Amino acid sequence: MSAFLGFKPALLWTDALLLLLVVAVLLVVRHIRRHEHLAAPWRKVALSRAGMVSATVLMVFATIGLLDSMHYRPELPREPGAPAGAVRYAVEMRSLLDHLLDPLPVQVETSYSAPLATQAFNKTSMESDSGTVRDYPRLKFGGAHLSDSNTQWATDISARVLRGTLWGLATGLAILLFAAFVRGPAQALSRLFRWLVGNGDDAVHCVAWTVLALSVLGGAVATLAQGYHVFGTDKVGQDVLYQILKSIRTALVIGTLTTLVTLPIGVVLGIAAGYFRGWIDDVIQYLYTTLNSIPGVLLIAAAVLMTQVFMDTHPEAFETVTERADFRLLFLCLILGITSWTGLARLLRGETLKLRELEYVQAAQAFGVSSAAIIGRHIVPNVMHIILISLVMDFSGLVLAEAVLSYVGVGVDPSMISFGTMINSARLEMAREPMVWWALAAAFVVMFVLVLAANLFADAVRDALDPRTRVRGVA
Amino acid sequence: MSDSVLRVSDLDVDLHLGGKRVRAVAGVGLEIRRGETFALLGESGCGKSMTALALMRLLPDVAGIAGGQVRLDDEDILQRPEALMRELRGRRMAMIFQEPMLSLNPVMTIGDQIGEVLTGHLGLSGAAARTRTIELLTAVGIADPQRRIREYPFQLSGGMKQRVMIAMALAGEPELLIADEPTTALDVTIQAQVLDLLRRLQAERGMSLLLITHDLGVVANMAHQVAVMYAGQVVESGSCEQVLQRPRHPYTRLLLTALPEITGSNQQLATIPGQVPPLDGGIAGCRFAPRCAWVRDDCRSRAPVWQGELRDGVRCPHVAELAPLPEQLREPMARPLHVGPPLLQVQDVQVHFPIRAGLLQRQVGAVKAVDGVNLAIAAGQTLALVGESGCGKTTVGKAIVRLNRLTAGDIRYAGQPWASLDGEALRRQRSQVQIVFQDPYASLDPRMRVADILMEGMASLGVGGSSAERLARVDRLLDQVGLPAAARWRYPHEFSGGQRQRIAIARALAVEPKLIVCDEPTSALDVSVQAQILNLLRDLQTELGVAYLLISHNLSVVEYLAHEVAVMYLGRIVEQGEAKAVLKRPQHPYTQALLSAIPRVDVARQPQRIQLNGELPSPADPPTGCHFNPRCAHADRLCRQEYPPVTVADGREVRCHHIVQTGGAYVPAPLKPALGGDDAISKLPQGPA
Missing domain, CATH: 3.40.50.300 (P-loop containing nucleotide triphosphate hydrolases)
Structure with missing residues (x-):
């Protein structure tokens, strides 16, 4: 079948886990929608303007990350003389995002170039009619369609921005119209109008405008990227925009898969310590106090080195470079998870200590309900808000942790593009004169937007779910 | 009127809850005279605390005064700029709150907290402030004030903290003291001490006291004048005697018959069906109409106007025509049975x-x-x-x-x-x-x-x-x-x-x-709801034959439900026997003191108050001998050395050295005055004339 498709789907470990996570989230959403008391606080999130705007931004990041998680290996052109059935696939793995971004990944210059530049950043000696001259050479791809870059550049850029804006506007309106249509085919247009014109307090109104703004931005960047390197190129001439888009998946994987590790450990140990108390509590407390006193970076560095040694001694276990990098990423998630469950466990222990003394738990004990059933029926549902809040709160911390670890050199595989590796390779160029600033700036801005959106969303979730934060009326 | 301290008219308070506007207090009018105790009575959510906070202009952010006047000596304090309110609060009007644990700053000494008020309002500082603080602490009955002023709130018991709060409120020598449920968080014997203190201070200083409470017994024992609130309105106002002995408004009538103490254990308790209506919508008729036993057609459509004087009136046009409620008798409580082995x-x-x-x-x-x-x-x-x-x-x-x-x-x-x-x-x-x-x-x-x-x-x-x-x-x-x-x-x-x-x-x-x-099954509930639960518990017992172990500190609930009573003190039972006998003729000094400490609505039935000194000792370190000896007026050397054995007297078991058993016939132990005269047994001042 794959021969027929012309490519072979490849499932990396992290792809599979991300997929699992998406399915789990969808199931939870379905469960919440069916239970009024669970849905009520989320409706409060839906009323929060900052929360919904940041959720929209996060959705865009998540879409990019998911597109980048659908991997395949393209079919290689058949060699002459090969038998008819023999199909060979590329060693390089590509993702759906790579496919969509074509030919961005392969438009590699020789070295640095500034954002939207038509010439390289460094002078080189070039042969010309009048002998050897040292000048800034034209880029191979950036602005290659211009015959005279000096005169045409400004007009071309403005024309592309205008075209991209219009395209983006049209796409954004189409998306909104589709959404309005899904809400109810009748009066879809008037609903769309209400969304756009509604008063400023309405969260839907803000989301609608966020969608429009993002599509305009996306449209402009997309049209520019067809002729230029929007954020410039790095040392080996690779497009920075492409690197940033690829970094998003790494950040999302770190931020979400790590919680798959922390969650079971934190929830089980935290609740067990709080509910059973006694020696179980003592053991668990000693465990997390000890773990907390070991410097996290040291533990992570040691674990990552061990993985590296394992990978070096078992080269046969990995078919492609991407698989190697993915294995290291997965292991990084694991070790980050093992070092970061303590906060959640401590929170849950405290809450469980309080809940187990509550009268409905005692009433269940008086009915002879088993401890496992009490935990499942009375404790877990009542600490769910803490778990959710700490999940979204931890996400941004983990994204930042990845950047720091990769910068230090114990993070993801050097061949894997991430915010951390981008910052790491850009740091030396900061000392150059003139400065190569764009790689660092682009990584910083995109990571900042991602983390800010995650933090704002986490705030909105906490406000809605935490029973201690009361909604204050307007006096 | 020259003798009125505070006059409130048409006070409206709005709450803004999630976009909805709720009128929590609607057209409240009150007049508090100099030197009187004015009780504002109502169940939870009726707006009584909101009214009190509005008087001090201390409403939370979500609430706002929507209209009306609050005249303190002819000055409308609602017109005062906020900056000038500070010289009123604590100086001319002071307030004490329900929860003494939350009202004191835990990182400041008692002396500093009272001194702050003295400096702010009276300009006292240094030695003068210290002397005055000691005077105030002595006035509120705190022993050894020289030592106490250097202590922090956590070193004091609940009753002592409430005394300190009162001392702080008195520091500015206010004309009006507002006490919002001042004893609800305290035990009965401590409540009795604090109420005695408030009554004494008020009489000594000629201060006015606005007492906000849901407890009819406290009202009966403390107040001169009463206003009853329901759903944000004052429904009845009058002298304490008038309101509690001859209630006029249907709500007051039902509230009193819902009390087991008034109704007695051989009757069904009156209940008020339904709930307080939501205050956010427009209420066309009388707010009590949906729950009223005497409701007529016009009650639902026309809002009743205030009938009578401000200090003696009722918000119901039909009071003259209300028939008495029929008594619903229930089977009298059977005598305790002990046939065969107990359950x-x-x-x-x-x-x-x-x-x-x-x-x-x-x-x-x-x-x-x-x-x-x-x-x-x-x-x-x-x-x-x-x-x-x-x-x-x-x-x-x-x-x-x-x-x-x-x-x-x-x-x-x-x-x-x-x-x-x-x-x-x-x-x-x-x-x-x-x-x-x-x-x-x-x-x-x-x-x-x-x-x-x-x-x-x-x-x-x-x-x-x-x-x-x-x-x-x-x-x-x-x-x-x-x-x-x-x-x-x-x-x-x-x-x-x-x-x-x-x-x-x-x-x-x-x-x-x-x-x-049943562990305190009704103590978190309002009186009218309590009556429903008590009726239910008794009906279920008759119907299903289920036995109850009723754990309670409310003796009128006990009287209504229990066949037998066991009185517990510091981990041990001190008196145990048939409910009626124990509650009518308590033998153990602790039972006697406990019973006398409960404020009764029927003031005539209030036993002579027996003052208990101090508070419950720590169960980690109980006193030697009889556990009750440090607080007992009868304690002697024997009591301090030996825990008393069980004495069977008057058909019940009592653990006290001073109960004399004489062949089944009960002879009361001679009551010896405590050391230092008979001030330990203070006579309760009867309700106001």
């Missing part, structure tokens, strides 16, 4: 909680929460366990339901071992003994629906057959406790406190227990 027998039970300290968590002592208790509960009857908080009564209840471990002693159920059961054997027997908790808000899992809550026990203990049969049983249970069958798919937060307590009772009944431990 449940508690023998010398001790529950100690270890105190651990040090690196290795070695046990260094124990809190003797229960220290040798004997009880016997007869089938189908009610035994009440009475005592102040911290005396160990809840621990006994939990030990009986097997929720905690006995340190020593034995419990037998129907003659069979009970305390030694464990594992599967215990699980099979768990359905026999169930429990109903105090707080209806904490006793139901907010994430479970009513049917799931009721079926949890049935499923766990295998009662009630198949799931369809169980569901049918849920409907029957809901009907039994007076809830509609539609309630079963709803969540607890959709119910009021009284309804939740009904659900909690239904949950206990679901597994067909023979004994239900």
Whole structure:
């Protein structure tokens, strides 16, 4: 079948886990929608303007990350003389995002170039009619369609921005119209109008405008990227925009898969310590106090080195470079998870200590309900808000942790593009004169937007779910 | 009027809750005269605390004064700029709150906190402020004030903190003291001390006191003038005697007949059906009309206007024509039966909680929460366990339901071992003994629906057959406790406190227990709701023959429900016998003091107050000899050395050295005045003329 498709789907470990996570989230959403008391606080999130705007931004990041998680290996052109059935696939793995971004990944210059530049950043000696001259050479791809870059550049850029804006506007309106249509085919247009014109307090109104703004931005960047390197190129001439888009998946994987590790450990140990108390509590407390006193970076560095040694001694276990990098990423998630469950466990222990003394738990004990059933029926549902809040709160911390670890050199595989590796390779160029600033700036801005959106969303979730934060009326 | 201190007219307070505007206080008018105690009486949510906060202009952010006047000596203080309000607050009007633990700053000494008020309002500082602080602490009855002014709030007991709060309020020498439920968080004997103190201070200083309370007994014992609030309005106003003896408004009438103390145990308690209407919509007619027993057609359409004077009137046009409520008699309480073995027998039970300290968590002592208790509960009857908080009564209840471990002693159920059961054997027997908790808000899992809550026990203990049969049983249970069958798919937060307590009772009944431990089943509820629950508990006992162990500190509830009473003090039972006999003729000095401390609505029935000194000692370190000796007026050398044995007198068991047993006939022990004269026994000043 794959021969027929012309490519072979490849499932990396992290792809599979991300997929699992998406399915789990969808199931939870379905469960919440069916239970009024669970849905009520989320409706409060839906009323929060900052929360919904940041959720929209996060959705865009998540879409990019998911597109980048659908991997395949393209079919290689058949060699002459090969038998008819023999199909060979590329060693390089590509993702759906790579496919969509074509030919961005392969438009590699020789070295640095500034954002939207038509010439390289460094002078080189070039042969010309009048002998050897040292000048800034034209880029191979950036602005290659211009015959005279000096005169045409400004007009071309403005024309592309205008075209991209219009395209983006049209796409954004189409998306909104589709959404309005899904809400109810009748009066879809008037609903769309209400969304756009509604008063400023309405969260839907803000989301609608966020969608429009993002599509305009996306449209402009997309049209520019067809002729230029929007954020410039790095040392080996690779497009920075492409690197940033690829970094998003790494950040999302770190931020979400790590919680798959922390969650079971934190929830089980935290609740067990709080509910059973006694020696179980003592053991668990000693465990997390000890773990907390070991410097996290040291533990992570040691674990990552061990993985590296394992990978070096078992080269046969990995078919492609991407698989190697993915294995290291997965292991990084694991070790980050093992070092970061303590906060959640401590929170849950405290809450469980309080809940187990509550009268409905005692009433269940008086009915002879088993401890496992009490935990499942009375404790877990009542600490769910803490778990959710700490999940979204931890996400941004983990994204930042990845950047720091990769910068230090114990993070993801050097061949894997991430915010951390981008910052790491850009740091030396900061000392150059003139400065190569764009790689660092682009990584910083995109990571900042991602983390800010995650933090704002986490705030909105906490406000809605935490029973201690009361909604204050307007006096 | 020159003798009026505060005159409130047409006061409106709005609450802004999630975009909705709720009128929490609607057109309240009050007049408080110099030197009088004015009680603002109402159930929770009626707007009485909002009114008090509005008088001080201390409303929370979500609330705002929407109209009206508050005249303090002819000046409308609502017109004052906020900056000038500060010189009023604490100086001319002071306030004390319900929770003394939350009202004091935990990181400042008592002396500094009172000194702050003195500096701010009277300009006193240094030695002068210190002298005045000591005077104030002496005035509120704090012993050894020189030492106390250097102490922090955590070093004081609850009653002492409330005294310090009063001293702080008095520091600015206010003309009006507003006390918002000042004794609700305190035990009865401490409540009696604080109320005595307030009464004395008010008489000495000629200060006016605005007392906000839900407790009719406190009103009867304290107030000269009363205003009754319902749903944000004053519905009746008059002298204390007028309102409590000859109530006019239907709400006041029903409220008084809902009290077990007034109605007596041989009658059905009056209940007020329904709930306080939501205040956000426009209410066309009388706010009480949906719950009124005398409602007429015009009540629902026309809002009643105030009839009579500001200080003597009623918000009901029909008061002259109201017929008396018919009395609903119920079967008189049977005498306690002790035929054959009791249903449940508690023998010398001790529950100690270890105190651990040090690196290795070695046990260094124990809190003797229960220290040798004997009880016997007869089938189908009610035994009440009475005592102040911290005396160990809840621990006994939990030990009986097997929720905690006995340190020593034995419990037998129907003659069979009970305390030694464990594992599967215990699980099979768990359905026999169930429990109903105090707080209806904490006793139901907010994430479970009513049917799931009721079926949890049935499923766990295998009662009630198949799931369809169980569901049918849920409907029957809901009907039994007076809830509609539609309630079963709803969540607890959709119910009021009284309804939740009904659900909690239904949950206990679901597994067909023979004994239900009721741990303060009504203390979190309003009087009118309390009456519903008490009626329900008695009906269920008649119908199902279930026995109750009623744990309570409210003696009128005990009087209404219990066949027998056991009085507990510091982990031990000091007096035990037939309810009527114990409550009418208490023998043990502690029972006598406890009974005398409870403020009665019927002031004529108020026994002579016996002042108890100090507070409950720590159960970790009980006094030697009789536990009660440090607070007892009769204590002598023997009491300080030996714990008294059980004496059988007047048909009950008493643990006191001074009870003389004379062949069954009861001879009261001679009452010896305590050292230092007879000020320990203060006579209660009778209600205002």
